[in-house]
Amino acid sequence: MRKEWSLFVSVLTLILFFFFGDSWLADLSNSLWLTFLLVWLFGVILLSAFAIVRHAESLATILGEPLGTLVLTLSVIGVEVLMISAVMLTGEGKPAIARDTMFSVVMTLLGGMTGLSLLMGGLRHHEQTYNLQGANAYLSLIIPLAVLGLVMPNFTRTTPGPMLSTSQSIFLSIMSIGIYGIFLAVQTNRHRNFFVTPDPNENVEGLHGEHEIQSTSHHAIFLVLYILPLVVLAKKFAIPLEYATHALGAPPAFSGFLVGVLILSPEAMSAVRAAVRNQLQRSFNILLGSVLATIGLTIPAVLTIGLITGKTIYLGLDMLNSTLLILLLAVSMVTLSSVRTNVLQGAVHLLVFLAYLMLMFQS
Numbered sequence: 182m183r184k185e186w187s188l189f190v191s192v193l194t195l196i197l198f199f200f201f202g203d204s205w206l207a208d209l210s211n212s213l214w215l216t217f218l219l220v221w222l223f224g225v226i227l228l229s230a231f232a233i234v235r236h237a238e239s240l241a242t243i244l245g246e247p248l249g250t251l252v253l254t255l256s257v258i259g260v261e262v263l264m265i266s267a268v269m270l271t272g273e274g275k276p277a278i279a280r281d282t283m284f285s286v287v288m289t290l291l292g293g294m295t296g297l298s299l300l301m302g303g304l305r306h307h308e309q310t311y312n313l314q315g316a317n318a319y320l321s322l323i324i325p326l327a328v329l330g331l332v333m334p335n336f337t338r339t340t341p342g343p344m345l346s347t348s349q350s351i352f353l354s355i356m357s358i359g360i361y362g363i364f365l366a367v368q369t370n371r372h373r374n375f376f377v378t379p380d381p382n383e384n385v386e387g388l389h390g391e392h393e394i395q396s397t398s399h400h401a402i403f404l405v406l407y408i409l410p411l412v413v414l415a416k417k418f419a420i421p422l423e424y425a426t427h428a429l430g431a432p433p434a435f436s437g438f439l440v441g442v443l444i445l446s447p448e449a450m451s452a453v454r455a456a457v458r459n460q461l462q463r464s465f466n467i468l469l470g471s472v473l474a475t476i477g478l479t480i481p482a483v484l485t486i487g488l489i490t491g492k493t494i495y496l497g498l499d500m501l502n503s504t505l506l507i508l509l510l511a512v513s514m515v516t517l518s519s520v521r522t523n524v525l526q527g528a529v530h531l532l533v534f535l536a537y538l539m540l541m542f543q544s
Contacts, residue, residue: 187228188406194225195410198417206417209424219425222418226264226443229411233260234447236400236407243397251368251470258474260408261286261444262482267415268422268440269483269492275423276493279483280343281437284331284498284506286475288537289441290468291323292509294449296530298464299516302456303524309461315375316517319469322364324510326357326476331506334497343497350488354481361477378462434541445471461522501544502537509533 198205209215237256265279302309330353339346345353368376426436448467455464480496487494498506512533516526 185232185403187232188403191225191229191407191410191414194221195413198414202417206420209421212428215421215425215428218421219418222414222421223443226411226414226418227446229407229414230260230444231447232407233404233411234451236404238451239394239400240397240404242394243400251365255474256404258471258478260411261441261475262479263408263412264415264440264444265479265483266486267412268419268436269486275436276344277433277495278437278440279479279494280331280496280498281434282441283437283475283479284502285434285438285441286445287327287331287472287506288509288534289438289445290449290472290475291513292530292534292537294445294452295468295513295516296527296532296534298453298456298461298468299522299527299530300524301453301527302459302461302464303522303527305457306459308521308523309456309459310378310520311461311465311522312375312378313517313520314372315377315462316465316469318364318367318372318375319465319473320513320517322360323469323473323476324514326360326473326480327506327510329353330357330476330480330496331498332503334495335499335503336497343495343499344493345484345496347488350484350494354484357477357481361473364473364477376462376466378460432541432544438541501540505533505537505540 205218209218233256237252240252261282265282268278269275299309334343334345337345337349339349422436422439425431426433448471452464452467455461455467483494484496486492497503509530512529516522516530
C-alpha cells in the first residue's frame with residue numbers, strides 16, 4: 182500500500198473539494214489562487230494517470246502481447262472519455278471540447294510522439310523495424326474514421342455548422358464501434374501476428390516496464406480505484422481551466438490540448454521509452470492504437486452523451502486544422518510504407534506537430 186500513496190493524495194483532494202470546492206472555485210479573480218488550484222488539480226490528475234498506466238502495464242505483462250498493449254490503450258482512452266465527458270457537462274458545456282481534445286490527441290500522438298519516438302530510436306539504433314501489416318491495419322482505420330468524424334461534419338447539409346444530425350450521429354457511432362470491434366477481433370485473434378514484432382533480435386526485456394507484478398484482481402481493483410476520483414476531479418479542473426483560458430486570451434482549442442496532454446503523458450512516455458529500447462513495434466502499438474481508439478471510441482461516446490443530454494457537439498474542424506490533419510495522415514502513409522524507419526521520418530512528423538502548435542496561437 183505504501184506504493185499507492187498517490188491514491189491517498191487523490192482521495193484526500195476529492196474529499197477536500199467535496200466539502201470546500203464550491204467556495205474555493207466561486208472567485209478565481211486572484212491570479213495566485215487560480216494558479217495554485219490549476220497546479221494542484223493538474224498534478225493530482227497527472228499522478229492518477231501515471232498510476233493507471235502503471236497498473237495497466239502490470240496487467241499487460243500478465244496478459245502478454247498484443248492483448249497487453251490493448252489493455253493499456255483502452256485504460257487510457259477510458260480516462261480520456263471520462264474526462265472529456267466531465268468537462269463537457271460542466272457549467273454551460275463546451276460543444277467543441279471533444280473535437281479539440283481528439284484533434285490534439287491525433288496531432289500529439291501521430292505527429293509529436295511518433296516523431297519523437299522515431300527520432301530518439303533512430304539516433305540510438307540508426308534504423309528500426311516493425312510489422313508493416315499491423316501498422317497498415319491501424320492506418321487503414323484511422324484515415325477513414327478521422328475524415329468521417331473530424332472533416333465530414335463541415336460538409337453535411339442537414340445541420341448548420343460543424344455538427345451532425347441525429348441520424349448521422351447514430352450512423353457514425355454504430356459504424357465506428359462496429360469497425361473497431363472487427364479490428365479488435367483481428368488484433369487479438371485472427372491476425373494476432375500482425376501486431377507482434379517480426380524481428381527475432383528485437384529487445385523484449387522490460388516490454389511493459391519494470392513494475393512489480395501482483396495478481397490480476399489486485400491491478401484491476403486499483404485501476405478502478407484510481408479512475409473513480411479522477412472523473413470528479415476532472416469536472417473541478419474544468420472550471421479554473423476555462424477561467425484561465427479566457428483570462429489569458431488563449432485560443433479555445435488550448436483547453437482541449439491541455440486535456441489531451443494531461444491524459445496522454447504517461448502513455449506517450451511509455452511509447453518513447455519503448456522506441457529507445459529498440460521496441461518500435463510496441464511503440465507503434467501504443468501510439469497508433471491510442472489514435473485509433475480515440476477516434477473510434479471517443480466520437481461515439483460524446484455523440485451518445487450529446488443525444489441523451491441534448492448538448493450540442495461540434496465535430497468538424499476548420500479549414501486550417503483539416504489541412505493539418507490531412508497532411509499528417511499523408512505523412513504517416515509515407516512513413517509506414519517501408520519496414521525500416523530512421524531519424525528523417527521522425528523529424529518530419531515533429532515538423533507537422535510544431536506547425537500545429539504554432540498555428541494554434543498564430544493562425
